[in-house]
Amino acid sequence: MRIWIEFALKEPLRFLSHLDLLRTWQRAVRRAAMPLVYSQGFNPHPKMAFAAPLPVGATSLGEYVDIQFATEITDEKIAALQAVLPAGLEILQWRVVPQRAPALMSLVKAAEWSVKIPNAQGLPERVQKILQATSLPIVRRTKKKVSTIDLRPYLYRLEMTPSGRLEMLLAMGNSGGTKPREVLELLQIPAAEAQLLRRKILLAAGPYLQSPMAVLLKEKEVFFNAEADYYQL
Amino acid sequence: MKNYKEKFWQEILPRVQKPVRYLGNEVNAQSKDHEQCTMRIALVFPDLYEIGMSHLGLKILYHLLNERRQWAAERVFMPGADLEEIMREEKFPLCSLETVTPVAHFDLVGVTLQYELSYTTVLQMLDLAGIPLLAAERGEGDPLVVGGGPGAFNPEPIADFFDFFVIGDAEEVFPEIVQLLEEHKSLPRQEKLLQLVALPGVYVPSLYRAQYSPAGSFVKLEPVHPLAPTRVRRAVVADLDKAYYPTDFVVPYGSIVHDRLMLEIFRGCTRGCRFCQAGMIYRPVRERKKETLRRLAQKMVRATGYEEIALSSLSSGDYSAIGELIQDLSADLAREGVTLSLPSLRLDSFSEGLARQSQQVRKSGLTFAPEAGTQRLRDVINKNITEAELISAARDAFAAGWTNIKLYFMIGLPTETDEDLLGIVHLTQQVLNTYKQVCGKGKPQVTVSASVFVPKAHTPFQWFGQVPQAEIKRRQDLLRQHLRLPGVHFQWHGAEMSLLEAAIARGGRELAPVILRAAQLGCKLDSWDEHFRFALWQQAFAENGLELATCAQREYALTDPLPWDHIDAGVSKRYLQREYKRALKGETTKDCREGCLGCGMVLLLDEENRGVCTNADLD
Numbered sequence: 014m015r016i017w018i019e020f021a022l023k024e025p026l027r028f029l030s031h032l033d034l035l036r037t038w039q040r041a042v043r044r045a046a047m048p049l050v051y052s053q054g055f056n057p058h059p060k061m062a063f064a065a066p067l068p069v070g071a072t073s074l075g076e077y078v079d080i081q082f083a084t085e086i087t088d089e090k091i092a093a094l095q096a097v098l099p100a101g102l103e104i105l106q107w108r109v110v111p112q113r114a115p116a117l118m119s120l121v122k123a124a125e126w127s128v129k130i131p132n133a134q135g136l137p138e139r140v141q142k143i144l145q146a147t148s149l150p151i152v153r154r155t156k157k158k159v160s161t162i163d164l165r166p167y168l169y170r171l172e173m174t175p176s177g178r179l180e181m182l183l184a185m186g187n188s189g190g191t192k193p194r195e196v197l198e199l200l201q202i203p204a205a206e207a208q209l210l211r212r213k214i215l216l217a218a219g220p221y222l223q224s225p226m227a228v229l230l231k232e233k234e235v236f237f238n239a240e241a242d243y244y245q246l
Numbered sequence: 247m248k249n250y251k252e253k254f255w256q257e258i259l260p261r262v263q264k265p266v267r268y269l270g271n272e273v274n275a276q277s278k279d280h281e282q283c284t285m286r287i288a289l290v291f292p293d294l295y296e297i298g299m300s301h302l303g304l305k306i307l308y309h310l311l312n313e314r315r316q317w318a319a320e321r322v323f324m325p326g327a328d329l330e331e332i333m334r335e336e337k338f339p340l341c342s343l344e345t346v347t348p349v350a351h352f353d354l355v356g357v358t359l360q361y362e363l364s365y366t367t368v369l370q371m372l373d374l375a376g377i378p379l380l381a382a383e384r385g386e387g388d389p390l391v392v393g394g395g396p397g398a399f400n401p402e403p404i405a406d407f408f409d410f411f412v413i414g415d416a417e418e419v420f421p422e423i424v425q426l427l428e429e430h431k432s433l434p435r436q437e438k439l440l441q442l443v444a445l446p447g448v449y450v451p452s453l454y455r456a457q458y459s460p461a462g463s464f465v466k467l468e469p470v471h472p473l474a475p476t477r478v479r480r481a482v483v484a485d486l487d488k489a490y491y492p493t494d495f496v497v498p499y500g501s502i503v504h505d506r507l508m509l510e511i512f513r514g515c516t517r518g519c520r521f522c523q524a525g526m527i528y529r530p531v532r533e534r535k536k537e538t539l540r541r542l543a544q545k546m547v548r549a550t551g552y553e554e555i556a557l558s559s560l561s562s563g564d565y566s567a568i569g570e571l572i573q574d575l576s577a578d579l580a581r582e583g584v585t586l587s588l589p590s591l592r593l594d595s596f597s598e599g600l601a602r603q604s605q606q607v608r609k610s611g612l613t614f615a616p617e618a619g620t621q622r623l624r625d626v627i628n629k630n631i632t633e634a635e636l637i638s639a640a641r642d643a644f645a646a647g648w649t650n651i652k653l654y655f656m657i658g659l660p661t662e663t664d665e666d667l668l669g670i671v672h673l674t675q676q677v678l679n680t681y682k683q684v685c686g687k688g689k690p691q692v693t694v695s696a697s698v699f700v701p702k703a704h705t706p707f708q709w710f711g712q713v714p715q716a717e718i719k720r721r722q723d724l725l726r727q728h729l730r731l732p733g734v735h736f737q738w739h740g741a742e743m744s745l746l747e748a749a750i751a752r753g754g755r756e757l758a759p760v761i762l763r764a765a766q767l768g769c770k771l772d773s774w775d776e777h778f779r780f781a782l783w784q785q786a787f788a789e790n791g792l793e794l795a796t797c798a799q800r801e802y803a804l805t806d807p808l809p810w811d812h813i814d815a816g817v818s819k820r821y822l823q824r825e826y827k828r829a830l831k832g833e834t835t836k837d838c839r840e841g842c843l844g845c846g847m848v849l850l851l852d853e854e855n856r857g858v859c860t861n862a863d864l865d
Contacts, residue, residue: 024255026499028265033499040273040497040551048583070260097551099273205260 015081017117018091018107019226022073025101031066037099038078044097047090050081064117064214064225065124065185068192075125075213077225079110079117106226114230121186122217123169123244126193128179129208137173139200144171151195164199167191169246179207182244185214221245250338251346258338262329266500267295270321270343273497274549276308277344278318285428287311287319288342288352288389291360292367293771295323299496300504302558303395304358307416309492317424320344320352321496324367324771325374333374340374349375354427355389356420357408359397362750363743363773365404368393369765372407379762381409381452386435390427394420398449399527400703400810402467403750403757405451410439413813414447414480415513417489423448443473447481449813450474456755456809462791464754464809477814484855486513486532493545497552506554506587507546511539511571515560516838516858519617520628520829521659523702524560526822527815529847530859531564531839536571540578547582555579556587612643615654618662619669625832626661628825633673640677644684650691651677657721658699658713658744660829667721670694671728678733694729695737696722698744702751704815706825708808711799712748715741742780746772748798749787754809757797759790818846820863 022034029037039059042049051057064077086109095104130136143149149164167190170182179200184190197207215222218229218237227241237243259265271277280286289308291298298304304321311319320342325333333340339348349355355377357368369379372391378384381391393401394412401411412419422445430441439450453474457465469476483489495507514531515524534542543555557571565571576586616636617629624631643651655670674694681690698718701710713721718741729736750757764786771777787794802808804823811819821844828835835843842848844861851859 025269025271028259028269029499030266032501033266036501037273037497037499039553043551043553043583044273044548046548051583069265097273100271 014084014086015079015110015112015114016086016107017110017225018078018080019105019224020076020078021103021105022067022076023101023103024072026099027070027072027101030069031063034067035061035063037102038080041094041098041102042080045090045094047086047094048083050083062116062118065121067211068194068209071193071209071211073211075105075211075224077117077214108226110230111232113233115233115235117225119187120216120225120228120235121214122184122188123190123215123222124183124185125212125215126179126181126183127210127212128181128193128197128202129210130177130179130202131206133173133177136179136200136202140171140173140179143168143199149199151199153195162191164191164195168196169244171196186217215244218243250341250348253338254341254346258329258332258336261332262326264326264500266498267323267326268329268343269499270346272499273551274494275321275344275496276312276319278312280318280345280347282316283318284316284431285318285354285424286347286352287317287354287356287424288322288349289319290322290349290355290357290368290371291324292357292364292371293324293360293773294326295498296500296502298323298358299498299502301358301360302508302510303360303416305492305495305508306490307356307420308496309494310417310421310490311424313490314421314424317428318345320347322349322371324371327777330370330374339376340371350377350389352389353431354424355391357391357393359393359395359401359404361773362397362403362747364771365397365750365761366765366769367771368404369407369762370770373765379765380406382406384409384435388435390435390438392423396523396527399523399813399815400751400753401449401451401813402456402754402809403761405755406758406762408451409435410442411449411451412447412481413449413478413815415483415489416481417483419445419447419481440471440473443475445481446479449478454812458756462756464756464807466807467809467812477812479814479850480527480816482816482850483513483532484851486510487534487538491534491542493542494549495546495552497550504556506556507543507550507552508556508558509539509543509546510534510558511562511565512559516564517561517630518628518825518835518838518843520626520706520825521617521656521699521702523705526704526817528560529816529845530851530857532857533566536567536574539571540574543575544578544582547579547584552584554585554587562588611650611652612648613652613654614639616673617654617656618659618666619655619671619673620666622832623659623662623666623669625834626829627659628829628834630834630837633676636673637676637680640680641684644681644690649681649685649688650693652693652695653677655694655696656699657696657725658718660699660707660710662713662721664721664724667724668728670696670725674729674731674734678731681733689733691735692733693735693737694725696725697739698741700744700748700751703808703810704813704817704822706822706829708752708822709802709804709806709826711801712745714799715745715795718744740775740778743773743778745794745798746780746783749794750797752800752802752809753797756790756792760786760792763789814850816845816847816850818863821845824864 049059060081062079150161153162167184172180221237222244227238229236229238291304311317322342372379390409392410393408398411398413442448443450453471454467455470456467512533514528516531519525618624701707722738764783767782842860844864848859
């Protein structure tokens with residue numbers, strides 16, 4: 014049975030890398046004695062993948078993992094899994110998905126972030142300036158090349174709350190996007206000072222953005238669910 | 247600094263490169279409220295997390311002590327260079343992982359002494375913890391510092407830094423130590439040590455005085471307190487099958503050096519290789535029963551979720567029913583989707599059957615250890631393996647699908663000549679030829695690894711000096727030239743590291759100021775190439791009127807008093823002398839399962855646990 018699990022990743026585990034987190038989930042599933050489906054081939058590995066890597070140091074209230082089990086899954090089994098997860102990983106919801114549904118990772122379109130900033134002086138002005146800009150070119154370096162990217166289309170939403178948090182909705186995924194660190198750099202906020210929280214990850218459902226727990230799934234198709242919360246782009 | 251944990255998590259961890267090493271909240275880690283505990287024990291492993299977490303002894307002790315609800319045992323590793331710098335800058339003390347409690351606040355600090363090259367790291371850690379490095383300078387407010395592990399079998403070079411040592415197996419005696427300290431919590435430190443001295447394996451170095459000749463050579467070590475025994479008998483767990491073994495191993499988040507479960511199938515070794523300290527100091531062979539091992543394996547997998555389990559021992563093929571054990575275990579584990587790996591297989595026990603049984607096992611690579619290149623030298627070191635056995639084992643391995651073989655040798659063994667070195671080349675070529683015969687086309691990967699022999703205390707080779715460095719380098723060059731063969735990768739180890747190891751391994755108390763000075767000069771993590779600072783070590787020796795090379799090459803006469811004579815490892819000096827003489831004559835000694843050799847071990851065992859040990863001596 015293939016399922017998606019929504020989980021929170023809290024303070025005690027915020028320094029785990031993507032690979033550390035994957036290992037942690039795999040070993041927890043094994044402790045819960047829930048048989049996994051393995052890939053075929055010379056070096057079989059369990060069919061388990063996250064929606065999107067979380068930056069080291071960030072916490073999250075909406076992470077998603079896509080797992081294929083060899084057996085049926087029930088609420089009782091999920092409770093047993095929760096019982097063997099390390100402190101800091103909390104299962105929030107889960108759902109069964111069609112066997113042939115696309116990889117969760119391939120559907121990701123955006124993420125909502127909330128950033129705690131110790132010193133917000135002058136920040137509201139800088140946020141305004143960025144929002145008014147028609148293009149925001151930045152330089153991106155990979156091992157192979159250096160390229161210039163316009164961040165503006167990836168900033169869906171950006172605002173300061175009265176309590177001094179920076180709330181952002183940023184494009185992410187296969188069709189392009191940006192990371193919080195790039196936006197913080199534009200805003201001249203030192204990365205070490207900012208405490209990142211990912212509130213949720215959103216999938217593309219038709220013209221809308223919607224939670225992986227809400228979208229309708231049929232065979233290989235993903236549909237917008239009119240009865241749940243959604244974002245319009 | 248009131249709340250260490252908060253500061254560490256909020257201000258320090260975000261700035262370090264591998265924070266996952268320092269979280270202390272891994273699955274099965276034991277975190278207790280210290281207010282509710284009567285004894286707090288910091289278990290220090292003087293190396294990085296990834297190394298320390300791969301060490302079985304630490305795991306056993308950690309879980310064993312935490313079995314008692316009122317005792318809190320926590321882990322402490324050497325911080326990486328980046329964290330160490332931050333800690334020194336901010337004057338943040340060395341803390342335990344679990345509760346981020348300063349090490350100095352614990353009642354007892356237990357240090358694993360796994361290798362000589364970790365000694366400066368011990369001092370760096372004590373310094374980071376704010377604990378006086380010299381035991382004599384510690385006050386009533388400081389924890390007691392105890393050392394254990396193979397390093398404690400010659401404790402003299404580091405005797406000044408420890409309040410006491412535990413010699414031998416810790417499973418039984420360590421809880422007794424903690425219990426005694428718990429009962430006598432209000433006594434002054436000196437009184438506590440006098441209480442401990444009656445326990446098996448406990449050595450309190452401050453109760454002894456070492457004497458040296460005017461020329462600086464060791465004369466004797468004598469007790470200066472009536473309660474101190476003349477010789478300290480090693481603590482022995484007689485029945486390993488009944489001994490404590492943990493199943494709820496801590497599960498690291500990041501990958502560590504040995505990232506798998508370890509199942510110790512037996513302790514000790516009957517082979518009697520003359521260079522091998524482990525083969526001498528862990529006698530006699532004590533096995534866990536097959537059914538015990540199956541039960542432990544099952545529980546370990548359930549408690550940790552690990553995907554791999556390795557059988558651990560000095561020579562797994564020597565387990566009395568290794569075939570059945572592997573068969574049963576791999577059947578059990580296959581049901582759980584767990585793989586079984588078998589390190590420490592001796593060549594002669596690697597049969598075709600064993601190769602076939604480990605078919606399900608991951609074919610990562612196979613290590614064979616002929617140790618020396620010619621039969622003559624293998625006879626000298628009593629490594630009773632023939633060339634025919636090596637070739638037959640290689641044939642079986644290639645036939646079973648392995649292509650990756652590692653051959654492990656030592657250079658600088660007593661009596662070694664160039665002919666022995668060329669023997670290594672010859673053996674390697676034979677292995678390559680075997681591959682061609684078995685597999686026809688293709689190329690195997692043969693790694694030839696040559697480490698430098700370091701004579702160790704309590705072995706028949708303890709009287710030999712190390713071969714001078716220039717000569718070691720010449721021998722390494724010779725091998726390098728001759729091992730430029732297709733499919734062969736030659737690995738050798740820095741002669742300088744081995745030189746330092748040798749200089750410390752057979753030293754006495756004269757070395758304490760040297761080690762202290764090296765640490766002050768900044769030496770630490772000496773077994774890491776990127777940290778090893780040979781010039782600083784040379785300086786530390788020189789400033790104390792000693793020469794590093796001379797210490798490493800020091801030969802003892804068979805009749806000389808040795809700085810570790812007061813440590814009774816079980817194996818008698820007479821037996822070691824006999825083996826030394828046989829070595830020089832090229833005479834081998836049989837496996838002691840074929841008949842007791844009178845090594846003296848029997849004297850440390852009570853009647854029902856003597857096994858193959860029957861004679862205290864041969865005469």
